[in-house]
Amino acid sequence: MAQISTEVPGDERGTLLAFVEAQRVALREAAQGLTEEQAASRPSVSELSLSGLLKHAADCELSWLRMAQQAPAQEQRSEESWGEAFRLVEGETIPGVLAIWDGVVKETEAFIAAVPSLDDTFPLPPAPWFPKDGKVSMRWMLLHLVEEFARHAGHADIIRESLDGTRAMG
Template sequence: MSTTPIVESDGTSRTKRPTHADERTTMLAFLRWHRETLEFKCAGLKPSQLAEQAVDRSALSLLGLVRHAAETERFWFRQVMAAEEAQPLFVSQASPDAAFEVANADAQLVAQAWEAWRAEIAFADRFVAAARSLDISGDEPGEGPVSLRWVLMHLVEEYARHNGHADLLREQIDGAAGL
């Protein structure tokens, strides 16, 4: 698999996705692409811009998406697949949408979100690399067994949907558009 970065016009880069590879390599490449896309959409913004709720009647912000992505990675890889007793990072039963509550963000809050997100991705990457196959199962609370294959596909879908949100948010904030 090629890990050659594609350099975008603004100097940021994402890793090229292979056009011919096995299932695991392809799935991981698309997941990495979407993770990099979320980071790309947030690049160069101030904490206040990252926390900006740029769509009327919505608490959605780029910083909220990063925090939500950290929670999602943590849930699926630590709690479901690795069966760890990992507590949520930003949400609770009393406040299930707390990941999106980022008004008045400062540099420390932004750094905490990126650090959490990167730590969860690193855990997920180690877990997947150590998995003997995509058929290993974890137990989703209230639902039952799910395969690693299903979790990876779900994460690709999750990032793809939220990167669409990120596109719109970024364009509203400063007019930046495109992948």
């Protein structure tokens, strides 16, 4: 459940950012107190791990931010390297991923605060899953981040409970 913040304005922008943040927190909390090895484990038939979900969420937010800014995209993954988006690779750690994500969060919040309107749109890149010449609004992007992070927070809850019985909701 999203917490009502006294620090974030209660207007639409602030409300959307608060819901995005609530889902970020849910993902982060699922990995608290675990070793790198535990967080990298996959206790189900899924390929997902807690550390991989954290990395994916940070990458996902950065990707959407760059699209909205109409800035150059981050490194594109090939079919062979696609799985690396969902697991930590050589030299990556949970604190490192979280530090990168913290920077992305600050950048997202500053960008959203500065856009003239949540109705402003940006083009979607060519991809089989996007409509040809598609555009989405800043509002849509924030709602999509809520959806994306909430889906993965649910995955994280199941993984964590499978690891040590810890439950997100008590």
